[in-house]
Amino acid sequence: MALRHCEDCSKDISTSARRCPHCGWVTRWGVADIFVGVPIITLFVMFYITYFGL
Numbered sequence: 001m002a003l004r005h006c007e008d009c010s011k012d013i014s015t016s017a018r019r020c021p022h023c024g025w026v027t028r029w030g031v032a033d034i035f036v037g038v039p040i041i042t043l044f045v046m047f048y049i050t051y052f053g054l
């Protein structure tokens with residue numbers, strides 16, 4: 001497991017961590033999750049509505 005420095009508090013955090021356990025700073029991966037997750041959820045909801053109606 002690789003470590004890198006938090007951009008906010010400069011402490012070591014895991015590259016797989018989505019936010020810093022020390023200061024709560026959200027990593028780029030955490031931000032990317034939001035940008036990727038929202039369209040996927042939107043697509044899923046639209047698919048569900050198309051298939052099953054409201």
Ligand SMILES: [Zn+2]
Pocket residue numbers: 006007008009010011020021022023024025
């Ligand atoms: Zn931090």
